[in-house]
Amino acid sequence: MKGPLNQARLYPLFLLLSTFLVYLEWGGAQRAFLVEMEVQLFRDLFQQPEHFAHPLILLPLFGQLLLIFLILKPQAKRLWPMLSIISIGLLLLFVLLGALLKWNPLMLLSVMPFMLISLLWMIKYSLIHSEPTQTKYPDS
Secondary structure, eight states, X not given: OXXXXXXXXXXXXXXXXXXXXXXXXXXXXXXXXXXHHHHHHHHTXXXXXXXXXXXXXXXXXXXXXXHHHHHHOXXXXXXXXXXXXXXXXXXXXXXXXXXXHHTOHHHHHHHHHHHHHHHHHHHHHHHHHTSOOOOOOOOO
16 A cells, blocks of 8 residues: 555645746747746745736646645545646646747746646546445445
8 A cells, every 4th residue: 555655645746846847938038938937926925926826827826735745645536636637737827828829939838847747647546546436335
């Protein structure tokens, strides 16, 4: 049982770490990793709290907090892994769209680890939970 518990913690850990690799470029010479932007947001939290009100900031932060919770408590509800993937994935889909429209290979490659780990986790998760259940009926 120790193996599945460790594996249940590895997927959210790798997903969380993969969000730190996301690279963004915009405007002329402006660029940053997602983690740098998050650190800046938390630094300016008390001076500019309205920055947290945007859904593309709140949803990924919620997803990252949920991933931290899943690392600490791997026996969490079945819906939570999908919620974390979707909430972070929404921002990363916009990054992916921007990378494709501008054809920025660095941005494109920076999103791929999250997408691949999410896909692997969903495939493994669906295989584990798709086992047919047999209902036992009382003998009549």
